[in-house]
Amino acid sequence: MPVAPATLTIDLGALAANWRLLHERAAPAECAAVVKADAYGIGIEPAVRTLWAAGCRTFFVAHVSEAKRVKAEAPAATVYVLNGLLPGSAASYLAPELHPVLGSLDEIAEWAAFCVAAGGPRPAAIHVDTGMNRLGLSAKELGELAAGPLIRDFEPALLMSHLVAAEDPADPISAKQIAAFEAARSILPGVPASLANCSGLFLPGRPVHDLARPGYALYGGNPTPGRPNPMRPVVRLEARIVQVREIGPGERVGYNGRWSAPSPRRLATISVGYADGYPRSAGGTDEAAAAGIDRGAALVGGTLCPFVGAVSMDLIVLDVTEAPAKAARRGGTAVLIGDALDLDEVGRRAGTIGYEILTGLGRRYERRYSPMA
Structure with missing residues (x-):
């Protein structure tokens, strides 16, 4: 008989099926997976193994420590670290090769200097702010970057921004952000672009560009609140x-x-x-x-x-x-x-959101992983 007072069952087959569904919606663009916060609470290692086997090749995390765990499971994966470049941390991205997401001119200057000292350009994403006012370059700063010398010292591997309210198709902020992101793309033409999160994949017109970055929906959360959930529970x-x-x-x-x-x-x-x-x-x-x-x-x-x-x-x-x-x-x-x-109903009843419920799942549960089909 189990001695743990509660059991958390994690359906890896459902995780893989959810990624495939989102991959189909993103096509012909690539579909990545956001596995930050210990893969939203289910465990980075089993999540990455499952998603890699399903076909995912690009992953996003918040911190370098998480990125190294991803690389340990999928050495050939491309891994982006979302939360910016902390001062003096550039060398930690070198081995295994990790891609920082640079959201300020100071970060870019530090990364460019590191690349020069390390022997040549290394890839990084450029985060441009289109309305979140959290991380990212302003349009003016992006223009300064494009016109200046620093951009030649590193490899801009991705231009990205983050949607504010994609789960609400009626909110006009999404249209404003899509337009602002198109303007940013015109400043750096030819750089692969990423804007759509999981709810963004269900917006009218689907602003997918070259790479989609789903997170919550992979783990069973509803990317279309108020409508039936297209995802399988995980x-x-x-x-x-x-x-x-x-x-x-x-x-x-x-x-x-x-x-x-x-x-x-x-x-x-x-x-x-x-x-x-x-x-x-x-x-x-x-x-x-x-x-x-x-x-x-x-x-x-x-x-x-x-x-x-x-x-x-x-x-x-x-x-x-x-x-x-x-x-x-x-x-x-x-x-x-x-x-x-489901996750969203549990979050509603707690006066919060399903994301907080999912990422807060504790370590005292007996965890049972069901294998991929």
Whole structure:
């Protein structure tokens, strides 16, 4: 019998199928994979092995440490490091060969100087800002770069930008960004270009260019909120019930007693909490119930059972009054992610997004990887 209080099942076959679907939407462009944040929580190593076997050849991460893990699994892969070039870090990109994403003239100057000292141009991506106002060169700075000497000292391997709100086709910012990116491309003609994230692949006109960079959708998140999810679920989280109890009307539950029983209730406790990446904000309170606000829930015997009381570090309490007694028992199973509780629904109930749920999945779960088909 398993000794871990919860099991996280990761379907690698679904991961591969999701990449193939996005690859088809990106065609004839290349389809990369974003595997930062430990491949969105499922593990860089199994994710990269699976995606490489499916045909993916280019990967994006946030940090050099992540890039080296990708290269250990796929030495021939092209790996871009998204979060810029930290001062003095250029040599860390040399072996194995990694590609920095340069988002300022200072970064570009440092990378160009490193290339000259190292014996010749080395590849890097140029990040141009088209509306995120986070990282990236302005249009003016890109023009200065194109007209100046630094661009001859390194190899511009990719021109990229990042969409602000591609998941909302009605938001006019996407059209503005696409136009700004086209203007940037005209400044550096001939450099391969990348703009589309996973939701960008579903925008009208699909701004795919030469390379698409899907992330969240690979792992089962919905790239088209408000419409049916075209992706297959990749993760499933199930917890064992450790205790069941009966309480009377008015009795309170959890730290600070923020939920009180409106009538006699049957409660089940599971050994999962915010230390396992389940947000404290998902806890059930009297205030949320009075306002009709959904909070966290689990499926027990197919019945939706709401969280009651605070999510604590290691424990969550469920109201299983309506669940079948044969399921709502010590040793029974509560589904936290899966079936009707997909990533986006779990995120909504916690007052956050599915990305945070996925990337926050803790290390205390028993992890089971199902192989590729």
